[in-house]
Amino acid sequence: MDIDKIRAEFPILRRTIYNHPLVYLDNTATSQAPDSVVNSIVSGYTQTKANVHRGVHTLSMEATELQEGARRRVREFVNASSIEEIIFTRGTTEAINLVAASYGGEFLKDGDEIILSVMEHHSNIVPWQLLQRRKNLKIRVIPVNAIGELDMEVYKSLFNERTRFVSVCHASNVLGTINPVKEIIAIAHSHGVPVLIDGAQAAPHLKIDVQDIDADFYAFSAHKMYGPSGVGVLYGKKKWLEMMPPYQGGGEMIESVSFEKTTFAELPFKFEAGTPDFISIAAMHKAIDFIDNLGIDNIAAHERKLLDYTTARMLEEIPGMRIFGTAPDKCAIISFLVGNEHHYDMGMLLDKLGIAVRTGHHCAQPLMTALGIDGTVRASFAIYNTIEECDMFLAALRRVAAMLG
Ligand code: PMP
Numbered sequence: 001m002d003i004d005k006i007r008a009e010f011p012i013l014r015r016t017i018y019n020h021p022l023v024y025l026d027n028t029a030t031s032q033a034p035d036s037v038v039n040s041i042v043s044g045y046t047q048t049k050a051n052v053h054r055g056v057h058t059l060s061m062e063a064t065e066l067q068e069g070a071r072r073r074v075r076e077f078v079n080a081s082s083i084e085e086i087i088f089t090r091g092t093t094e095a096i097n098l099v100a101a102s103y104g105g106e107f108l109k110d111g112d113e114i115i116l117s118v119m120e121h122h123s124n125i126v127p128w129q130l131l132q133r134r135k136n137l138k139i140r141v142i143p144v145n146a147i148g149e150l151d152m153e154v155y156k157s158l159f160n161e162r163t164r165f166v167s168v169c170h171a172s173n174v175l176g177t178i179n180p181v182k183e184i185i186a187i188a189h190s191h192g193v194p195v196l197i198d199g200a201q202a203a204p205h206l207k208i209d210v211q212d213i214d215a216d217f218y219a220f221s222a223h224k225m226y227g228p229s230g231v232g233v234l235y236g237k238k239k240w241l242e243m244m245p246p247y248q249g250g251g252e253m254i255e256s257v258s259f260e261k262t263t264f265a266e267l268p269f270k271f272e273a274g275t276p277d278f279i280s281i282a283a284m285h286k287a288i289d290f291i292d293n294l295g296i297d298n299i300a301a302h303e304r305k306l307l308d309y310t311t312a313r314m315l316e317e318i319p320g321m322r323i324f325g326t327a328p329d330k331c332a333i334i335s336f337l338v339g340n341e342h343h344y345d346m347g348m349l350l351d352k353l354g355i356a357v358r359t360g361h362h363c364a365q366p367l368m369t370a371l372g373i374d375g376t377v378r379a380s381f382a383i384y385n386t387i388e389e390c391d392m393f394l395a396a397l398r399r400v401a402a403m404l405g
Pocket of ligand 1: 028029090091092093094121123124169171172173198200201221232363
């Protein structure tokens with residue numbers, strides 16, 4: 001693959017930071033967007049801005065077609081069986097909140113149990129805790145082993161006759177671990193329990209096939225997959241979505257309204273109250289095209305090369321290097337600490353050298369507690385990163401470690 005050609009599509013990568021070329025290694029938090037995505041947003045504002053689904057005029061019909069074309073594209077991207085199963089949300093967080101509030105509010109009862117994992121992002125913990133304020137639910141937690149994989153034996157042992165739901169991530173935003181979601185779902189289904197998969201970190205790197213893994217719900221965000229901010233997707237099996245009550249009320253989600261009785265729109269609109277972020281939704285279509293044109297397997301192979309190269313050199317060249325998450329099956333995410341140096345100090349100094357990494361607890365405080373630390377430095381890679389950038393990162397890291405050490 002011609003990475004230079006790909007980089008040329010991302011103007012932001014030409015920025016300099018403190019007179020150093022930007023080395024953007026914070027892709028787990030958000031990835032950059034190519035020209036095609038930015039141009040779609042510009043044309044959304046300059047050519048087709050009109051509210052969707054309500055107009056007979058040309059602009060409104062064009063805006064509606066752009067949004068619904070994106071829905072068809074997302075359906076294909078995750079291999080859902082119908083577009084009724086594709087709900088646009090603000091992102092992964094809103095998608096999980098929707099399921100916790102609507103499915104959880106309707107079907108979970110006092111005394112029921114749900115299973116999460118210790119590596120979950122706060123977005124897949126707090127919505128369930130909010131539900132706990134309304135219902136007396138027990139949350140049971142799958143631990144991780146020494147290399148950062150879920151302990152599947154413990155997982156199996158957590159099921160009992162009160163277990164009603166499982167919600168786990170496809171890939172960890174801290175450890176990078178890719179979880180065996182198909183097996184996780186099969187085990188839950190053998191107990192008659194539905195599963196939500198938080199795919200925020202998987203969507204940019206892994207092939208998603210919701211029918212193959214048999215997910216009941218699958219959530220992801222466009223901004224982490226070369227797309228715009230403000231939009232994400234909840235896939236849900238039609239049989240559940242049909243039974244679930246609306247999450248929010250408002251325009252778009254109704255069939256008819258009177259003060260005596262309101263009836264709701266068909267799927268997927270029942271779950272899309274209010275004007276959606278139709279300009280970002282149309283731009284998400286371009287992000288999926290970008291990924292598919294390159295091929296997700298090619299993206300993953302390139303990122304794997306960067307991951308292996310950088311991991312080996314970090315361990316070899318930097319005394320006191322500790323990497324959290326060394327599962328063989330992992331995304332290109334390296335969470336690390338060096339000796340007793342504080343992650344925040346390292347991140348600040350790396351920034352002065354043009355290297356953008358993230359520091360802190362990465363919205364995964366229960367995982368930090370389990371690891372016995374309060375945060376890490378995290379470098380994460382995308383298709384546009386190069387071996388030369390890995391070298392710049394390693395050189396900067398050596399300098400910072402020596403300075404602080
Ligand atoms: N889950 C995981 C695994 C994540 O990495 C993130 C984002 N860091 C989220 C959920 C939340 O995504 P968003 O902020 O786009 O809703």
